[in-house]
Each structure stands twice: as structure tokens, then as C-alpha cells.
Amino acid sequence: MTHLVPLYVILPLATAFLIPVIGRMVKGFQKTLFSAVLLFLTVLTFYILFSGVDQPVAYKIGGWEPVAGVPIAIYLVMDGLSALVLLIISLIGFLAGFYAISYIKRYTAENNFYALLALMIAGMNGVVLTGDMFNLYVFLEIAVIASYALVAFGIERTELEASFKYQVLGGVASLLILLGVAMLYWKTQTLNMAHISQVLAQSENNAFLTFTQILLISGFGLKAAMIPFHAWLPDAHSSAPAPISAMLSGVLIKAVGVYALLRLFFNMFAIDFQISLVITAIGTLSMVIGVLLAIGQWDLKRLLAYHSISQMGYVVIGVGMGMILLVEGGDRSVASLAIAGGLFHLINHAVFKGLLFLNAGAIEHVTGTRNLKMMGGLFKTLPVTSTTSLGASLSISGIPPFNGFFSKLIIIVAAIQGEFYLLAALAVVVSIITLASFMKFQRYAFFDQPKFSKKIREVPFTMRFSMIVLVILCLGLSLLIFPGVREIILSPAVDVLMETTNYATTTLTGM
């Protein structure tokens, strides 16, 4: 299994560079190759998950063995958390790419679209797998530069403006991360995350380290669009083409934002009470303010984008509560429950938000508008789109038996057991506001009086296929609350975050 790990970077990169060469000669090459590669990666991730990822597997690029106990190679580390995020990336990537086969016909440069999408996926896979700080920065830049170009893909006024805004803020975030990497290298004289963790464990905590942590929190917080840093997200996510919105909202902010935060602050830095408070606080702020900002939106994709901020808040408070409990030496089972809830919501959010953005794209595809006030009565003409979006809306608002209900329930139960009563109450209130907001979406888009004189037909097959698969996943992921399924997919990832120092020791000594 070890030698399969670099395939996650090689295959999407090769796809991205093959498409411009062969794609202009062979018709339909780009779609076939992209879908095949992503399907293969999805299957590969399932294979890895089912064959067990209890211990981190470290893959040394170039075959450089450690010299005197100091790692000199760039490590690719595959463990439960990486495998979980890789699964999300490949799955949503495949479905978004498949959806785009019909959707992207309205633009001219299909080759560029698929090449950039493959490049973005290569970058995200790299971010998730790498065990090296600077390599993390490089892969992160690959992913976000591709996403800048994809946001501006329509080259109309709003797209370009959103992309410029996104680039300036994303660029500042990258610079903060780079400065953080520089500080870490200055302090520890190494770049390997596992080795940094061991070096930091021997030195005492001081202001220098706190400054580095603040830099990294702000950098990755900007990438994850947590609330004080959220300004770019609604513009960028609503202006991009629909499959890209699904990728950005469903995957990119998780892979380069939340995943990196979790990896660094659980496994690299020693977990710290103040940092865990900060993380929980920005999670709470995102959860509450995101949903409040979403209420007044009439642009469908902007509404969904603000809900992304709010739902990512759930993920972050789940994990943040677990972190607080771990630091304070509270009940470990409650901490485990909170982290499991957060990670469960991470998967669920990728699925239902991806689906909602694909629905929005389908509606825009047939009606040509994103304004909720201009829609209405689409239920009869778009049966597949409206049914799937009803499923996703119920899921995001936390109605049983959809997956969103269970992950929110786990987070709220963990909050009550861990005596975070305020957070539990806020989570319930935010969930109710979310429900109201999505009731508005359903009513205005599908159940109101029809406002269209022109004839509307249901979207093509590939778009329907992706939406139906995702709505089945919305229901199917509820199975994750059963122990047998959870132990395969969710528990390895929770263990990675619970056993905070295990990552460093097994990466350096094992395999």
C-alpha cells in the first residue's frame, strides 16, 4: 500500500498536463480522462480505508532515509484523517467533474477547465498528504492559484472582480502562512512536521511560538473563511461556475483550511488551552454570524456561500470543544464524541453543500438567473433538481433521517456532556435559522407561482446523475452513526486527533 501514496499527486498532475496536449486533438478526451482518474482515486481511497489505516504510513520521496534521526526527505503521510479528507476530495471531485460534462458546454475552453480542475485536485491531495511544512505551502499555492483562475472562468464583470478580491485576500493568507513557516524553520531548523513537533516538545513555550501560532491561525483561517476573515468567500463562491462552487465550498476550504488547522494544532504544536479557546471562539462566531448574514440574501449562490461559513463553524466548534476537553484533562470519551461530531459534519457538509451548489447550477442552467425572486414553480418542470435539493435542504437544516441531523445531534450532545451549554443552545438556534432560510429557498424556487413564460426542460443526464448520487449519499451517510461503518471511515480519523503525539512518533520511527 505504501507505494500507492504518491499516485494521489502524480495522477491528477499528469491529467492536468496531458489534457492541453492531447485534448485539442481528440474530442471528449478531457472529460473521459478526468472522470476515469478521479473514479480510480475514489476507489483507491476506499480500498485504503477498508484495508485499515490504524497507523500513519510515511512515504519518503526520493528514498532519502533519515540521517542520525533527522528526517531529510519530504514525507507523504497517510493516516486516518488524510484518508478521510482524500475520500471527500476524490468523491466530490469526480461528481463535480461528471456534472460539468454537460454544464461546461456553455463556456468555450473545456480543456482549460478540466486541466485547472485536475491541478486544483492535485494541489489539495498534496496538502492533505504532505508531512512537510514548506511542501504544504507549495501544494496549497498550486491548489489556490488554480482556484483563482477557475473563479474567474466566466470572465464577466462579477467573476473578475470576485477573483481579484479572492486573490488579494488569499495572497495575504499565503504570505502569513509563509511567514509562519519561516518562523518555524528559524526556531526549529527543520521542516518535517513530525520532527518540528518533537523539537518543540523539548523547548519551552514562549512569545515567539505564540506569534507563529497566531500567524498560522490567521493564514489558514483566511483560507477556511472563518468569520473575521470571511470577506472573500461569498463573492468567490457565488461567482464561480457551479461545479467549481461545489468544489470550493465542499472541498477546498476544508482541505486547505480546516484540515491544515487540525493537522497543525493537534499533531504538530502541543495542544494548548488558549489556542483551543481561540479556535472554538472563531468557530462559534462563524456559526452564528454566517447564518445571520445569510438571512437577507436573495442571490441563491450567495445564500449558500454564507451557509458554508456557518456550517464550517459547526465543524470547528465540534473539534474545538474536543481540543478544550483534551487540554483540560476532561472526559476523553466526550472529547472523542465532539471530535467525531465535527469530522462527521465535515463529510456531511461536503456532500450536501456540494449538492446544493450543483442544484443552484442546474437552476441557473435552465432559467438563467440566480435571483430567488425571479424563480418560482420549478417543482413541476424540474422534478429531479427539486427533489434532490429538498433532500439537501433538509439535510443542512438537520432534519432526520438525513445525515446533517446526526452530525449536529452528536455535536450538541457532546456540548451538553462537556458542559458547554451556551454552545449547545447556539447550535440549536443556528440550526433553526438555517431551516428557516432553506424553507425560503424551497418556497421561492420551487413551490411559488411559476414566473417563466419560456419553456423549461429538465437538465441533461450527467447533471442529474451527480445530483442523484449525492442525495443518496445524504441519506446513506446517516449509516455512519452505526459502529460497524463508523469504525472503517470515521474512527481512524478521530484517533489521529485524539492521540495527538502519536503522529510524530510513528511517522519518524515507523515504516
Added chain:
Amino acid sequence: MIIYFMCFILFLVGLYGMVTRRNLIKIVISFTIMEFSIFLFFALIGYIDQGYAPILSQNVPEQATFVDPLPQAMVLTAIVIGLATSAMLLAIAIRLYKKYGTFNIRKINNLRG
């Protein structure tokens, strides 16, 4: 020590420019200034007083101290990435100029709220 703070001041200069300027091109330039302040900081981290350039050759004495080559390699990589970012920003800025006929960011405000 003062030289490290100079890098930080350069960073703040770039940040000031980015926040206060209205011209898209000037924003890009300020961004590049910020970027290069960090590259400078990176190069300073690896610097060792009286160190030799990290190249194998006959002219270096046996017991010589070399400056740390790793930050230099990282700066080169970061410069390549910076090139890509700047090219992307400038391309978008030129496209924006074509659509709006101005570089003034106050007049480019379709997106609100």
C-alpha cells in the same frame, strides 16, 4: 536583530499600500512588496556571519562554515510561486480594465453585501 525588524517594516509598508491604494496595479505592486519582504526574511534566516556560499569547490578551506542552503532553495521556490501569483493578478487586473475602463477599485463595485 534590527535587520529582522526592517523586513517586518517592509511587510507593513506593503500592507499599508494594499489597504490604502485605490489603483489595481498599485495594489499588485504593494502585494509584491509584502511578498519580497518575506523572501528577504527567509534569506536572512539562513545567513551565518562569515559563512561561505554552499557550493562544493576547491577554494573553500577544510573547516569552513557554510550558510544554510535550505532557506535559499525555499526562497527560489517561493519566488517561482510569486511569479505565478503576480501574473495571475495582473492578468485579472487587465481584464478588469477592459470591462470597466478604469483601474480605480472604488468604481469596480458590483459585488456588495
Added chain:
Amino acid sequence: MKGLTPIVKKIAQLMCGMIFIYGIYIVVHGHLTPGGAFAGGIILAGAFILLILAFGSEVIKLRKEESGSSVSESLSLLVTLILASTGLLIGSKVFFKNFLPPGQIGQLVSAGAIPLYNILIGIEVAAAIITIFLALIIFKEEEEQR
């Protein structure tokens, strides 16, 4: 795009060969001296850009060149990936394995596969810079034609 005056044209003609050879020198000595693929690639691209600026060109021709340069960019990266995966496919199953013999320190042909990577990345950087330059020029030309 119009060309410049005959003096500029003549000097550009004389200079660009030398710049080109200097770029190649920097690229192939990447593993021995400071410089390497990125710096050399930029110099290589500079030679082409000098020629295009001095002599001028039609938009159609520029389009053709842009598609050519973007293909060669992708191709050189593909070959790099194949070279890197060779180690993965054959024998040791290690990505980016330097499987060629290291040779003697200081020789031009040494350090295993690193000079090959240097040459490929040099081509890639040159092609990428030319592509960016041509894309911006084509954009401007189209603007003026309207």
C-alpha cells in the same frame, strides 16, 4: 504589433543568440553553479521576448506561437513526471528516485538525473514565461483592433 527601428532590430539580432546560449549554459550547469533551471529558463524566454518585441508580429502568428509554447510547457512537465515516476515503476518503488549513477563531483555529466530535471524545468519555465507574455500581448493587440 509593429516592429521597432532597424538599429534595434540589428542589435536584437546580434544579441539574442548570445543570450540564448547563455541561458542554455545556466540551465545545464544548474547542478554545479548558482542559477539553475528557473533563472536559465527566464533568460531563454528573454531571448525570445526580445526578438518578438524588436521585430513585431501578426496576431495570428502570435496565437500559433502561444499554442506551441503552451504545448511544449505541458510536454516538458509530462516528461518530468515520467522521469520522476520511473523510479516508482521500476525496482525500488520510490517516487523521484535518482536512479542514474552519480558520477564525479564537478563534472558536467554527474549528479544522476538532476541535470535532466534541470533541462526539462528550464524548457518548462521558458515556455511558461513566453506563454504569459504572448497571452498579454495578444490581449492588447485584440483590444487595439477593435
